[in-house]
Amino acid sequence: MTGSDQEGDYTLSIFPVHLEDDALFQCQVGAAKGIAPIRSRYATLIVTVPPDPPIILNGEKLHVLEGKIVTLECVSKGGKPAAEITWLDNDNVPIRAGVESIVEDLPDGKRKNTISMLRKQMERSDNHRNITCEAQNIAESVPKRTSIELFVEYPPYVTLHYQPYNLKEGENATFKCSADANPAQVSYRWLINNREVENEHSRTLILSNLNKTMHGSVLKCVVQNRIGRSEETHTISIVYPPVWILRPRDMSAESGEAATLSCLADSYPPPSYSWYRNDDFTTVISRSMNLTVITNENTQGRYTCKVSPPGSSPIQSSAFIMLKGPPHVSGSKVVEVGLDESTDLLCMARGVPVPQNIIWTRQGHLLSNGIRYNIQTSTKEDALHSVLIIKDVKPSDFGVYNCTASNLYGVDYSTVTLQLREDTSLLIPLAAGISGGVFLTLFFLLLGLHYKRAKEKPFKETMSDPDTEWKTDQFPQDKHLLQVQEEEMPLNQPYDPSTSLHPAQSPYTDKFRTIHRSSAALADKFRTMNLNVQDPHYSAVYGNPYLRSSTAIDSGFYHDYSTAGGLSGNNGRNSIGGYTPPLPSGGSGPSNDYSYGDYVGGGGGTMRPAANLVSTEYVIRQDMLGSSLATHV
Known part of the structure; x- marks a missing residue:
């Protein structure tokens, strides 16, 4: 205590201050004679004590597994007032x-002790990081601290990389597996679709010659250390061009029905679809895999599905939507062949539905497989194909062949003409010889004419009398004349037995005088004339023995055919020529009013022979209607 009575100052000095000095102090003045004692107010002395340096009870290093929750304890003792503890992370950021x-x-x-606890789940990022405990009270201006280093052990963390970025079919690919682990001693394994790749234990895997069968496969890299195992997977995506899974197929439907076309292709990246009609690739009519069309005459046609994958060339495929109807028959028109050679007559029938059979006929007769005939039928590209093979062609094989097909909706036919191929090997030298001969002949004619004119005397021209009447042969020139033996014979005269070929009564006696002398030759000409019926449903053959002898011609029967111009039906339908002979009673025939050869069919269902005919044949076929009728009289 310092001071004096004279100064009246009594000061209490405490040094050094101890904890025990933390108390209440009062200044008291004792009583004196005539003076009462006095006391001061209490003075409080607060003694502060800095805390002891903090201690982390877990130690200086901590080894812990990832994911485990640990409690770090930090203690600061003896502080007055109690120390305040702060936890700091590795970046000195308070926790x-x-x-x-x-x-x-x-x-x-x-004094007081302060205990602070930090509860934390260990993460991989905490490995090799420090956690700091800092303690301080008002007795110190600088805090005291201590730290602990964390060693977090964890299984491998795996990342998978590959190159090139776009894997394409036929190329090689490199995959690299990176692993972050503690401890760092790891092992590698590779699996494709959960099947281990043999002898591959490094962090790098090379796949050679990629193909689309590997597209979508799952590649897995497995890395393991003593703490645990981790893996990383990658779905392999290989860029490859489109391949058809489902092409559009031809569809047929009746009018008003719906027809659906579908197309599907496999590619990577996945493709887009577009539909076009009748090769008009400027107008897209749909962009889906399926196309539905209401079938009619305007919507039938060719439809094309175009598949366009990104980064690859597009592909396309077409199909037809067809309206059901009768078939269409086509094929060879004219086939030339030499004698004793073989040839093929082609016929094709398209239709919806496709015809089931093709029938070959000739002159009304159904053709079938035999020694020289062979028919081969097959279906190709939704059409029925038929080939009639004729071996060792004979003169009798030449003519018209009928190819007929039918389905539920109708019938169609086509004809093929088989004819002899002309041999032109001698035409060139023959033409050269003829040309040379003609040239020489003209040369000598001109030379002779010139010589003749040189020898003739000049003559006086005489003008004709203008009143003189010039006459010519009045023989009628008709375009419908048959030339026989250099004689002309009218074909448009009606038949009259009383005047036929009679020199005294015929106005053309001089012109027809040689007919009797050439009757045999004329009969030979008519014997080779055949009736050719083009209607595929009917055909007819006929023969008249009286046309094959001179007797028949001389007796008047031949004149009946040469002047009649043919025969016709009683009602004028399906007639051949323009002449209808008288119809005696008797006989029978088809009632369809068709007439062929020597017969005239009546609308009433009778068939009568032509006048003056002694013996005739009649055959009619109705192939396509499935029935036939043959009559012989």
């Missing part, structure tokens, strides 16, 4: 979450 503090009084009742 607030998971912190709890406890203050304990020491036995002296003045």
Whole structure:
């Protein structure tokens, strides 16, 4: 205590201050004679004590597994007032979450211990990081600290890389597996679709000659250390061009029905679809895999599905939507062949539905497989194909062949003409010889004419009398004349037995005088004339023995055919020529009013022979209607 009575100053100095000095102090003045004692107010002396350096009870290093929750404890003792503890991470950023503090009084009742607990789940990122505990109270201006280093052990963390970025079919690919692990001693395994790749234990895997069968396969890299195992997977995506899975197919339907075309292709990246009609690729009519069309005459046709994958060339395929109807028959028109050679007559029938059979006929007779005939039928590209093979062609094979097909909706036919191929090997030298001969002949004629004119005397021209009447042969020139033996014979005269070929009564006696002398030759000409019926449903053959002898011609029968111009039906339908002979009663025939050869069919269902005919044949076929009728009289 310092001061004096004279100064009236009594100061209490405490040095050094001890904890025990933390108390209440009062200044008292004792009583004196005539003066009562006095006391001052209490003065409080607060003694602060800095805390001891903090201690982390877990030690300086902590080895812990990833994911485990640990509690770090930091204690600061003897502080007065109690120390405040702060946790700092590796970047000296205060940690607030998971912190709890406890203050304990020491036995002296003045100092205190502070205990702080940090509860934390260990992460891979905490490995090799420091956690700091910092303690401070008002007795110190600089806090005290201590740290602990974390060693977090964890299984491998795997990442998978590959190159090139776009894997294409036929190329090689390199895959690299990177692993972050503690401890760092790891092993590698590779699996494709859960099947281990043999002898591959490095971090790199090379796949050679990629193909689309590997597209979508799952590649897996497995890395393991003593803590655990980790893996990384990758779905292999290989860029490859489109391949058809489902092409559009031809469809047929009746009018008003719906027809659906579908197309599907496999590619990577997945393709887009577009539909076009009748090769008009400027107008897209649909962009889906399926196309539905209401069938009619305007919508039938060719439809094309175009598949366009990104990065690859597009592909396309077409199909037809067809309206059901009768068939269409086509094929060879004219076939030339030499004698004793073989030839093929082609016929094709298209239709919806496709015809089931093709029938070959000739002159009304159904053709079938035999020694020289062979018919081969097959279906190709939704059409029925038929080939009639004729071996060792004979003169009798030449003519018209009928090819007929039918389906539920109708019938169609086509004809093929088989004819002899002309041999032109001698035409060139023959033409050269003829040309040379003609040239020489003209040369000598001109030379002779010139010589003749040189020898003739000049003559006086005489003008004709203008009143003189010039006459010519009045023989009628008709375009419908048959030339026989250099004689002309009218074909448009009606038949009259009383005047036929009679020199005294015929106005053309001089012109027809040689007919009797050439009757045999004329009969030979008519014997080779055949009736050719083009209607595929009917055909007829006929023969008249009286046309094959001179007797028949001389007796007047031949004149009946040469002047009649043919025969016709009683009602004028399906007639051949323009003449209808008288019809005696008797006989029978078809009632369809068709007439062929020597017969005239009546509309009433009778068939009568032509006048003056002694013996005739009649055959009619109705192939396509499935029935036939043959009559012989």
